[in-house]
Amino acid sequence: MPEADLLHYRLHWLSGAVYPGAHPGRMSGAGLLFKQHQPLAASNDPRRLDLRASVLDPFEHFHVRAYRQPSRIDVYLLADLSGSMGHAGKQKILTALLRTLARSAFGYGDRFGFIGASESIEPHWLLPTGLHEAAVSRLACRLETAELSGSASGLRNAAAYLPAERALLFLLTDAHFPLAHLRDLLASLQMHDIVPLILWDAGEYRQLPSWGLLSVRDIESSVSRTLVMRPSLRERIIAAYAKRRQHLIGAFRAFGSEPLFIEHCDIPAINRYLHQRAA
Amino acid sequence: MNLGVESPWLLTALPLALLPLVGKGMREHAHPGLMLLPPDPLSGLLDWLIRLFAMLAMAGLVLGMAGLHRRGQSVERIGHGAEIVLLLDRSNSMDNSFAGRAPNGNEGEESKSAAARRLLTDFVNRREHDLIGVAEYSTAPLFVMPMTENKEAVKAAIAATATPALAYTHVSKGLGMALSFFERPIVSGSRLIVLVSDGAAAIDPDSEQKLRQWFKEKQVRLYWLFLRTANSPGIYDQPADPRDDNAQAMPERYLHQFFTSLNIPYQAYQAESPDAMKQAIADISRLENLPIHYFERIPRQDLSGLCYRASFILLLLLLALKGAEVKTEAKP
Known part of the structure; x- marks a missing residue:
């Protein structure tokens, strides 16, 4: 797997996990970053004995250097599996991202889990955190051929399936649900580090025809409308999407995260975004 | 409707x-977020x-x-006109000219029936809103055309009298049939019978009684267009010999007297040429123009x-x- 096809995420917070990994953690252990001095009795590893600190101690205690242990984290992909995510190749992008993210997490030594939510959270769209690539692969195969339907209201229960520890959470959705639902979701996920990826298809708004009659049916609500397409209406649709984008950015920023709008599985773009947010 | x-x-x-x-019936395109599209x-x-x-x-x-x-269906209409029954004589003598002989086909001489046909057709053309029925009589009355506003039909009925005439003159039965055309009670407009004949016949007392009653009941005006043949007795002629003063000898005079005695609006025209007949018809046309209420069939x-x-x-x-x-x- 070429390096370019993996996601490189860095954290700006400390992992509390006990197991060693690749991210800065709160545990002391075998690391390279100095953390603190400890009395020899508390940390009985004489190899890390700090002679200078021991000599300088007026109480003549032996001090041992403790190092920060790099820990692993839990990486989750929380995916919106509503009907609208089955439209126009979004499902393929979802699957590709699932595989890429899982490989990237396993590359770091992190555990990877998947939560898929449609009308509710179904057990067969749950993957508990683990290090098994085969399980992810099976899930991705099922997801590729699944018929997605229903709304995304199950997303709001996602917090119940997440660990009590802080985790890195990739939220992949097209956000075609009311902003109030989004605020509820973000409020329930506040303890986790959220990477929001908003997946819009250009055919939804930018690539609509300029002229002609267009009958459109909503995938989720089955409401049908006829549009008399003309340049002015096309402009208005594009403007409506731009406005929606601003609203979404506002909603995410209110909860301390910056959304990334993607139209296809653009790994370099996601990587650039991840580098920016770690800095 | x-x-x-x-x-x-x-x-x-x-x-x-x-x-x-x-x-x-249009191909539907799936769209993930219809709620985002602006209303149009x-x-x-x-x-x-x-x-x-x-x-x-x-x-x-x-x-x-x-x-x-x-x-x-029928449409109610109001116009100026009358309900007219044309009662035509179909006796043999009608096929003769006013001179009393068979028309020889030159000098513009035409038979009385042909003149009557021509003038009556003109008459029908001029009367826009009339209801016109046609009856004929000879030995027996002939029902030709019921009361209708269809001018084409009336003209065709008049034209049909071009066939050779029949036998005798039985005027009382003809009048009876003409009167039977007026079935409905009178509402508006006037009703008239235009009797076109060139002779008359005695009316027996039974028929006379009935005719008196019907003329009263139905409030019909009568116009008698008497086409007098040259040298034949006219309606106003006094008999030279008092012994000839009876219905058999002078039926025209007695028929005129009978009509006068009916106490209905009655007018007799004694026409001795097509021109005089034309004058008479113009008179009728001018006189009978009361508002009329009728139903037109569509x-x-x-x-x-x-x-x-x-x-x-x-x-x-x-x-x-x-x-x-x-x-x-x-x-x-």
Whole structure:
């Protein structure tokens, strides 16, 4: 797997996990970053004995250097599996991202889990955190051929399936649900580090025809409308999407995260975004 | 509007016209976030127009197949005119000229019946709103044409008197039949009988009694157009010999007296030439112009052609809209 096809995420917070990994953690252990001095009795590893600190101690205690242990984290992909995510190749992008993210997490030594939510959270769209690539692969195969339907209201229960520890959470959705639902979701996920990826298809708004009659049916609500397409209406649709984008950015920023709008599985773009947010 | 259909069982297909309410017949493009699209009144209007057009087109086709028509009906009309019964004499002598001989075909000489035909046709042409019936009499009365406002039919009935005449003159039965044309009680306008004859006959006492009664009941005016043949007794002639003063010898005089004694508006014209007859008819035409109230019959009207035409236009429109539909498939 070429390096370019993996996601490189860095954290700006400390992992509390006990197991060693690749991210800065709160545990002391075998690391390279100095953390603190400890009395020899508390940390009985004489190899890390700090002679200078021991000599300088007026109480003549032996001090041992403790190092920060790099820990692993839990990486989750929380995916919106509503009907609208089955439209126009979004499902393929979802699957590709699932595989890429899982490989990237396993590359770091992190555990990877998947939560898929449609009308509710179904057990067969749950993957508990683990290090098994085969399980992810099976899930991705099922997801590729699944018929997605229903709304995304199950997303709001996602917090119940997440660990009590802080985790890195990739939220992949097209956000075609009311902003109030989004605020509820973000409020329930506040303890986790959220990477929001908003997946819009250009055919939804930018690539609509300029002229002609267009009958459109909503995938989720089955409401049908006829549009008399003309340049002015096309402009208005594009403007409506731009406005929606601003609203979404506002909603995410209110909860301390910056959304990334993607139209296809653009790994370099996601990587650039991840580098920016770690800095 | 009395609408009817030829085959009512085809109307069971009429609920098919509700189909456009269910589907528009356009290829639907899936869209993930319809709530994001801004409302567009023009699109909404067109959406309903398409459904309406489709419903009307289907209803039109079904109604056209079922054979929609407007039933024959009568329309109330008010005009200036009268109910007129033309009572024509069909006795042999009518085929003679005013000179009392068979028309020889030159010098413009025409028979009395031909003159009567020509002048009466003119008369009918000039009377726009009249109801005209035609009866004839000879030995027996002949029912020709009931009271109608259809001028073509009346003219045809008058033209039909061109066939050779029949035998004798039985005026009382003819009058009886003419009177029987006035069935409805009088509402408005005037009723008149125009009796065109060239002779008369005695009326027996029984008929006389009945005629007196009917003329009173039906309030009919009588115009007698007496086509006098040269050298024959006229209506106003006094007999030279008092012994000849009886109905058998001078039926014209006695018939005139009988009509006068009826106490109804009565006018006799003694015409000795086509010109005099023309004058008499012009008189009648001028006099009888009271407002009249009558019902005009309108024949049944087939509306299925109209239905098909409307459907055709609507279907063309829908076809044009279908042509304007966006053809591209949704992006994979």
